[in-house]
Amino acid sequence: MFFVWLKRYMPRGIYGRAALILLLPVVILQLVMTVIFAQRNYEGVTNQMTDTVLREVALVMQVVEAAPTVDTVSTAMQNQLAVLEMRVAPVSAAEIPSHNRMKWYDYSGRVMVARFKNKLPSFLRLDLTQPGAVHLYTRSRFGPLDIQFERRRISASNPHQLFVYTFSFGFLMTLISFVYLRNQLRPIKRLARAAEAFGRGRHVPYTPTGAVEVRAAGAAFVDMRARIERQIEQRTLMLSGVSHDLRTPLTRMRLGLAMIDEDDAEPLLQDVNDMQGMLDAFLDFAKGTAEGEAEALDPHALMQTAIEDAQRAGRNVTLLPPEGDGAGTVRLRRMAILRAVDNLISNAVRYGARAEVSVLLTDKTLRIRVEDDGPGIPEDLRTEAVRPFSRLDPARNQNSGSGGVGLGLAIATDIARAHGGTLRLGSSDSLGGLRADIIVAR
Template sequence: MAELSFANPFDRLGVAIKRLLPKSLFGRALIIIVAPVLLSQSILSFIFIDRHWELVTRRICYLVAGDIAYVVAELDLKPDADNTAIFRLARQTMELTVDYRPGARLPAPGEVQYPILERVLRTELTRVVGLPVVIDAMSVPDQVNMAFDLGGGVLQVTVPLRRITTSTNELLFFWMVGLSVLLLTVAILFLRNQVRPIVRLTEAAEAFGKGQRADDFKPSGAREVRRAAAAFIAMRQRIERHLRQRTEMLAGISHDLRTPITRMKLRLAMMPGGDDQAELAQDVAELERMIEEFLAFARGQEGEQPSEFDIAALIAEIAEDANAGQRQTPVEIAESAPLIVTLRRQAVKRCLVNLVDNAQRHARHVIITLAASTRWIEISVEDDGPGIPEKQREDAFRPFVRLDEARSPLDGGVGLGLAIARDVARSHGGDIFLETSRIGGLRARLRLPV
């Protein structure tokens, strides 16, 4: 139990970090580049401020404090004393503007403008000069005023700000920030160029998965990305060659089988009527139907290119044809707005016709519903029939599998309807799911990408 109590916070922290991390490869790679740079710059900045800047500032302030201590040591504090010479010497050689005010008192401390500088300067003045001091860096721009309590008066000393600061601080900060920005810009541009071939490969794979052609795709980028792109092109060519060979072979089979079937039908038409003739005609019709469904399943969507059409209008057309057909099961469609998609229209129609026909065959009422999101469209065909047990739903997609063995092929089909429908859905990058219907039977949910 103790281990679980310690593990849960780490699990929650891991989940939170995953949510904050970007999902794209470019974003994650950018973090890998930016994070070390920011970390190193932060560490260098801390070391610079804590060590270099304060050390240099302390040494400069020590020199200024030494000059002021010299002036204080040479200052004559008698009422009638003339300190003009020492004041002139301090201004000419030390860049110090000095004025002694007998009887004055130290002013109240003001606001701090340069925390590090004033702190270091105060420390050095206290250590070297050894007098109470008030520092004012805000009253006069680019100057620092210092007031020292000499007991009988106040010594006012003004020093230029550049006298106690160094330009190497700004220069070092400029190079640190400037180089960081420059290197990050170059890294981002280079990284974007490296990620772009991966994005193009992903788009080509998605287009091929949806049945769209991507002939303009060419390998580019790093060696590993080029190898992946070349492997994808080779795989696509093998799949297209396999489909083309399958279609050509089945076209020959279709031609070879249709001729003897046609001769059989002609001979049956010339035979006298009877039970044998009717049974034989039924067998020939069954054989012809099996061949047509098998060819439709094997041929798939070869030759049809994706085009734009209104999927809601297609559903209405399928429902109208189903209600006007031989089956007595009514088909109802839920109201939906027009929705333009880019798919193989005839293939999608064949898929939906198979789903609707399968539902009509086993139910008394069928409902078709269309729903859409930013990535998918979902078409649900629901019925109030007996449904399919959950353990057998995947078997229903296998070719030539009829779950109800008591049905004849003329009534229950040859077991290719759902197989053809799933073949169409997956060739578009989607799928079909069999679920329990809201009206008590089976729901076939067709999901297609948009």
């Protein structure tokens, strides 16, 4: 339970976690050194100096006890113990503090009080609040006495210097470590940016740098990116070549059918048109996401263009009012997004009577939704539906149109992934058919 609670407050980024790994040992080490110094060195020195003052106080008390009257105490101190530089003055009981006085941070003062209580039987109170002076109140045969001497005689001078040096050098070394850590993490962040850009269909120049392990990971990423790009290029060339080669015999067949009787040629001409549609779908799939570079586009204006094109083609589709509180532009491939939305609209009106398109734009996300009133796709078949050349005839209404070649949703999925997003299928709440969402991070 504790670790689950602690995990919520841990840094999310690699820079924050590396900084925590760096700072935590330094802080713990400084705290341990401070405690050890305070308990062993600082406390030991204070005890030694206090013992020296206690021996001097014992001499003072001997002189006081030997004086005939309280008025002769000062004279006796001046004659016998002037070298100790201590002043002794009688005080009344009302002038004695009710408790030992010291600053809240005066660690050596607490050590002194404990030492005086154990070693000086006549000890009453200790006042350490006066600047540079100590007032020691004791009992004598003449009543309470105030023995005054300098604070530097009972505690080390400038005891804070070690702490200042420790934390100053610790802070300096931490800054140096941060600079070095930043230089070490910069190649990792560059690799992450290059990988994120490639996932969104953008090619960012990247050269492996940094430590050996980071260079190895960067080189593996570059090789992987090159292989993926070669595979995409080979797929495009293969499908484009096959589709192009098949156009020539189809054209000859169309010309041949145009010369025979119209009634006899109509079924064959329909087959040729279907084959032409299949080839067009193959070409669309081959083009994939290679249509231009990403640019900053207004998604609302882009969808307005897509709906107008679909309506001119005779499709029953409506653009709903904008949703969300986001504004501005999103980096998109214009032709690729238009192709993906056109495929979704074509599927919607093929298997349903009408379709609706909506755009949700927030500060972090763009969502383009296409809904229809058709039969939809069962949940257990939605993963299969987005695969290339997959046709789910039992799940869709074949009587509403031609079955196609099963590339519409696959093309939309590829385009969404190329923008760093995804295509999600669900059930439409408003129309009751299929709901297809293209979701892209801004």
